[in-house]
Amino acid sequence: MATAAPHVMVLPLAAQGHVTPLMELSHRLVEHGVEVTFVCTEPTHALVLGALRLRQATVDGIHLVSMPDGLADGDDRRDLGKVLDALARCMPGYVEELIKEKKVTWLVADANLGSLCFEVAKKLGVRVASFFPASAACLGTLSRIPQLIEDGFFDDKGVPKRREAVELAPEMPPVYTSHMLWSVDGGPEVQHVAFQLVCRNTEAACLADVVVCNSFLEAEATAFELFPDILPIGPLLADPGKPVGQFLPEDTRCLGWLDAHPDSSVVYVAFGTSTVFEPRQFRELGEGLELTGRPFLWVVRPDFTSGAGISKAWFDEFEGRVAGKGMIVSWCSQQQVLAHRAVACFVSHCGWNSTMEGVRNGVPFLCWSRLKVDQYTNRSYICDIWRTGLAVSPGEDGVVTKEEVNTKLEQVMGDHGIAERARVLRDAARRSLGVGGSSYENFKRFISLLKE
Known part of the structure; x- marks a missing residue:
């Protein structure tokens, strides 16, 4: 029996x-x-x-x-x-x-x-x-x-x-x-x-x-x-396609948008479910992405900014300026996005799920750890041990400027050593599975x- x-x-x-x-x-x-x-x-x-x-x-x-x-x-x-x-x-x-x-x-x-x-x-x-x-x-x-x-x-x-x-x-x-x-x-x-x-x-x-x-x-x-x-x-x-218990509805349009871009060309920006930015920091990040002149996919949750948040006028104007270059969604299937051939770099808070998802797909990181708990350990793995990414450096006032965002993204995406080490770690992850x-x-x- x-x-x-x-x-x-x-x-x-x-x-x-x-x-x-x-x-x-x-x-x-x-x-x-x-x-x-x-x-x-x-x-x-x-x-x-x-x-x-x-x-x-x-x-x-x-x-x-x-x-x-x-x-x-x-x-x-x-x-x-x-x-x-x-x-x-x-x-x-x-x-x-x-x-x-x-x-x-x-x-x-x-x-x-x-x-x-x-x-x-x-x-x-x-x-x-x-x-x-x-x-x-x-x-x-x-x-x-x-x-x-x-x-x-x-x-x-x-x-x-x-x-x-x-x-x-x-x-x-x-x-x-x-x-x-x-x-x-x-x-x-x-x-x-x-x-x-x-x-x-x-x-x-x-x-x-x-x-x-x-x-x-x-x-x-x-x-x-x-x-x-x-x-x-x-x-x-x-x-x-198998649901993984998302709390927020996914905007699937971004997958079609990625399809229209060349391999390794898009900056993907996502900070998990808990990170909250001050309005000034939010603006600096947005304008930093704009400065790069590169296509970007940016996940902006409805509760992503603190206090009174970002003025609608600024955000509408920003979206108008980056239309055609950047796509902003409130949530997406990160697993599918990071597996997409068009993604070149992941700007991340370095939660462990995000870290493993990036590693599994061989995507270089720009680390922007916002919380305490395990994110600094994960950033250390990425930047110091695996050497598959770099970290942003806030100024004395604690704000990461648009110039810093632009400079670090160019460094990460132009570093062939980082890209190669990310590929090697990806292959090790896939072999283990x-x-x-x-x-x-x-x-x-x-x-x-x-x-x-």
């Missing part, structure tokens, strides 16, 4: 950079005969469904399920302290209910939620895979927190005592004490809450049967040598484990 397919519950943190790789992983699991229930908090679930409806798309083989996030309708979901407190109160109970109701055999959960769900799953006899959506270097560094506190880099609340870089090993990005994963916006209290969560999640990791991450061996050889328990199965990707490659073999091991 045939054995029943394993039933996996996939649980991402409620942020685009966490939902996307876990949705990509879910598609791969379904392809290998695994039943997947994909669980988001209600507001995230509504965004994903809304974007799917607008595309008239469906997620084949994946059951999309929601759970409450513990907040009321009027609560501010950008208040990290409030969000984490609510999740801590309600998530374990809902996870337990869903595991029982869906008869789940494995939980594949975001490592950032480990302390809220791993123990519940284990108590119910469900095996656990911890999925880390950022680099192995970042995950490995978290396991060293007790040592870093002992060595005097931080106090027991995660506050830096020494303002310097910590280098765990050569060929690994240095980690700055002021740029740790708990270095979030919101003041000391919120940072302390984030630090406590990081510590609890790191402790909870010992409950996982396996730890996987969206990276590949050749990208982070030293990190995987130092932390051999982390299993790289990336770079994750879904087949073109091909039959017999390191990520291919690791993924086979992972599937075998799920089917035990």
Whole structure:
């Protein structure tokens, strides 16, 4: 008699950079005969469904399920302290209910939620895979927190005592004490809450049967040598056209627009879902792109500028000036854009998904890290270790000028060494995913484990 397919519950943190790789992983699991229930908090679930409806798309083989996030309708979901407190109160109970109701055999959960769900799953006899959506270097560094506190880099609340870089090993990005994963916006209290969560999640990791991450061996050889328990199965990707849980509706016109351009001619500019620019910085970026005289595709979310935002008159005039040269969209399928032959350079905030997507397609980077968390580590990989891009340099007032944007773009796009190294890394990524490659073999091991 045939054995029943394993039933996996996939649980991402409620942020685009966490939902996307876990949705990509879910598609791969379904392809290998695994039943997947994909669980988001209600507001995230509504965004994903809304974007799917607008595309008239469906997620084949994946059951999309929601759970409450513990907040009321009027609560501010950008208040990290409030969000984490609510999740801590309600998530374990809902996870337990869903595991029982869906008869789940494995939980594949975001490592950032480990302390809220791993123990519940284990108590119910469900095996656990911890999925880390950022680099192995970042995950490995978290396991060293007790040592870093002992060595005097931080106090027991995660506050830096020494303002310097910590280098765990050569060929690994240095980690700055002021740029740790708990270095979030919101003041000391919120940072302390984030630090406590990081510590609890790191402790909870010992409950996982396996730890996987969206990276590949050749990208982070030293990190995987130092932390051999982390299993790289990336770079994750879904087949073109398969939805990856976007929160915003995609403007597909840009793909046709790219078709009309020569190979390696277009600058692609996108800063993820969280980056917000001051109006002056927004103008400098736009005018810098204009200065290059090159075609560009720029993703400008509706909430991309702070305060009163950009005046409609300035924006209309700017769009008029660049018409025919630049295309501005509110959101797009980044996976398809970066895979397009016309794209020559990626101006990026250096989130790990964006980094892996750029690497997988051999696209050189202009790095513009805006947040803390892991973006500085990723920028260090790109600029110092892989040497597949350059970083912008803000002036003394913190603003990156249009002249700097223009100069750095010309440098990146004119540097044959950067282009060649990006191609070499792309080929290594593709080999790792091909039959017999390191990520291919690791993924086979992972599937075998799920089917035990």
